[in-house]
Amino acid sequence: MGTVAELWRHPIKSHGRETLNAVQFTAGDCMPWDRHWAVTHDTTKFDGTGWAHCRNFMIGSRTPALAGIWAQLDESAGTITLRHHDIGSVSFDPDGDTSAFLDWVAPLCPPNRVAPKAIVKADGRGMTDSPFASISIMNRASHKAVEAAMGQSLEQERWRANIWLDGIDAWNELDWMGKTIRVGEAEFEIREPCVRCMHTAANPVTGHRDADTLGTLKTSFGHTNFGVYATVVKSGHVAIGDQAQVL
Incomplete structure (x- = not known):
């Protein structure tokens, strides 16, 4: 179905990001150290x-x-x-x-x-945007679709994903609600779409707002969603290059 292209965590909510090569996910938990503070x-x-x-x-x-x-x-x-x-x-x-x-x-x-x-910090979990302990999963093809609609390149870091997948048709992830996907050794239940905010308009290098991401999503695709929130339902190791598939 697809492969893991990138893994990211954001140790302090809205204050920086870093890329990882592999992550051990635990059922019921957020990504380790993601939005920990x-x-x-x-x-x-x-x-x-x-x-x-x-x-x-x-x-x-x-x-x-x-x-x-x-x-x-x-x-x-x-x-x-x-x-x-x-x-x-x-x-x-x-x-x-x-x-x-x-x-x-x-x-x-x-x-x-x-x-x-x-x-x-919260007791026992990260301070995600969702009230449940979520993992954000996003699709590179959907990102490319937004770039095409905008007529400009766009940094992927704007979307603040935990897991980026490659090899999936654009927007296919929005059809996964209620389904379970296996990524590497771990399994995730897809709970809801990520409704985007103005944070995505800001350049992840300069911090200046320079792209109408929300306007493009609304006018070109009829919604302001990008990516999905999931919960870990089976613990397991996930690394870049691992396979991902809907069960």
């Missing part, structure tokens, strides 16, 4: 335990410059390094003193909007 702001309502809606955190749809952040997590050391085209890099412990991070990220945040306050 999130950044609160002036009006956050979060009790420090379970999942909370994205409006409670600093996100790219409201702070476009965040889209330009890249990340590198050192799991053994418990540290993360973030870098941005405009402000360089910073390394810190997300569970420790985050003052260096807050000083570093401040120039990316508009003065008339909420300001970052702290880094938090």
Whole structure:
């Protein structure tokens, strides 16, 4: 049916991404370390335990410059390094003193909007956009279809996927609702489409909004969906090049 083309995680929600060669997925869990942390702001309502809606955190749809952040997590050391085209890099412990991070990220945040306050995490799961522990799966052919409709190249990182698949017809993934797919050794139940936001309009290198992704999706394809959310129903190892098929 298709193959795994890329694997990505986003250690701090809306604050950077990094590519991986392989991942061990666990049934019922998010991708390990994906959206493990999130950044609160002036009006956050979060009790420090379970999942909370994205409006409670600093996100790219409201702070476009965040889209330009890249990340590198050192799991053994418990540290993360973030870098941005405009402000360089910073390394810190997300569970420790985050003052260096807050000083570093401040120039990316508009003065008339909420300001970052702290880094938090939920008990036992990542702070995904969905209330369930989700994995986002996306299709390279659908991305190419959007590029063709826009008449320009578009960075795949705008969509913030966990798993990119190749060798599947464009938009075929939107027909998978309620189905189970096997990717590598793991199995995923497809739950719902990813409804996109303005974060996708921002360039992942510069952080500037430079593409009408939502308008293109709506006018050319009749919806604002890109990719699907799934849950892990069978644990297993997934690596680039692995096969993917609907069961």
